[in-house]
Amino acid sequence: EKGGYDHFMLKEIYEQPKAIMDTYRGRLLADKGIIKMAGIDQNLEKFLNANRIIIVACGTSWHAGLVAEYIFEDMARIPVEVEYASEFRYRNPVITENDVLIAISQSGETADTLAAIKLAKERGAFVFGVCNVVGSSIARETHAGAYTHAGPEIGVASTKAFTTQITVLTLIALKLAQEKGTLSQSKYQEFLAELEAVPTKVEKALLSNTLVEGISETYKDSSNCLYLGRGYNFPVALEGALKLKEISYIHAEGYPAAEMKHGPIALIDEQMPVVVIATKKGHYEKVVSNIQEIKSRKGRIIAVVTEGDETVKELADHVIEVPDTSESLSPLLTTIPLQLLSYHIAVMRGCNVDQPRNLAKSVTVE
Ligand code: F6R
Helix, strand or coil: CCCCCCCHHHHHHHCHHHHHHHHHCCCEEHHHCEECCHHHHCCHHHHHCCCEEEEEECHHHHHHHHHHHHHHHHHHCCCEEEEEHHHHHHCCCCCCCCEEEEEEECCCCCHHHHHHHHHHHHCCCEEEEEECCCCCHHHHHCCEEEECCCCCCCCCCCCHHHHHHHHHHHHHHHHHHHHHCCCCHHHHHHHHHHHHHHHHHHHHHHCCHHHHHHHHHHHCCCCEEEEEECHHHHHHHHHHHHHHHHHHCCEEEEEEHHHHHHCHHHHCCCCCEEEEEECCCCCHHHHHHHHHHHHHCCCEEEEEEECCCCHHHHHCCEEEEECCCCHHHCHHHHHHHHHHHHHHHHHHCCCCCCCCCCCCCCCCCC
């Protein structure tokens, strides 16, 4: 059942190339320059006339929502707000009939997300679901939706659900960008080709496994860890930190790299591993200067970089390479080594990786 892997989590990490491909199969017709998604096609006017998109989710799905905020605003020029479902539902939010709410949920059963959907529907918004489990409560409660085709996710820590959610949301953003004319035809075509190439690049990112296992050995006894990223990779920093805390019980925090000097930098000393996402596209020079600041305070730097990077290699204690891609698709690659890092550290600490203490796969009570 675990297909030769020691844990479901590792199996599911390795399933990502296929899961991503299954998620865009039949939808992404790159050579024709078409994205086909029934749930969007049938409700195109709702999306095109939307004043804004509100994304609600919890946990890892919320992080996918944050990545989607960057993609939607960048490509389709639609204002996006991303909300924790639990906060949204209890704060008397301003919702109008011209709002589109996108609910993201692997299980489709998360109580707070479901309640947020009901509230938005009552107030007249159009509600779209991005779920993995077919026929789940959220899939049924939404007006329309698009499934991620990740296959069953058994490990409590969400991995392939995250990358397939980003895949679906990227497809939607590209489709809307095409309809609205907010991307040039050549850029649009370029993104389609890039997205099609992601599964192969994820395969390559997975080749870092042995290297990451070695790095895990060095840091497995740490009691804290910081994760930093900017732009599209800020949510990846949050997600990396969540993975580490939930399965290894090491205290970890994710931050936008530039926020470091507003507080967290005070934590940095030779005991503090800092994972920095420093890929070439997207604020690279700024992240490099953040790395220099950490180094001058003796922090230990684990950097996720673009293949062939030389600059960060000089500065960081460890570098993990991922293939080059556009900034907007980079979360699909930079996430991979962070999943592996948390996995190996948790295994080395003797933790129950697939069923971490106090956690349930779907949170059906608030
Ligand atoms: C993290 C994790 C949780 C879920 C969250 C939302 O690894 O598994 O944070 O992401 O409970 O669950 P879904 O996506 O099922 O609504």
